[in-house]
Amino acid sequence: MVNDACRTLIRTLEDHKFAVVPVLHRHRRLFGGGFHCFTLDMVRAGGAEEYLG
Structure with missing residues (x-):
């Protein structure tokens, strides 16, 4: 998934x-974050884990 406004990045990735x-991603400044935010898993297999302590 790549912001459709990033034509150079799209060409570079396709070349590789x-x-x-x-993806049309025009409201990124309103909502903050980026593709990592709206593609993040909401439900995962397994139980909750503590990563910070």
Whole structure:
């Protein structure tokens, strides 16, 4: 998934044989974050784990 406004990045990834999915991502400043936020798993297999302590 790549912001569809990033044409150079899309071409570069395609040149390196990546399958690119252009996505309209025009509200990134409103909501903050990026693709990592709206592609994050909401449900995971296994139980809760403590990573910070």
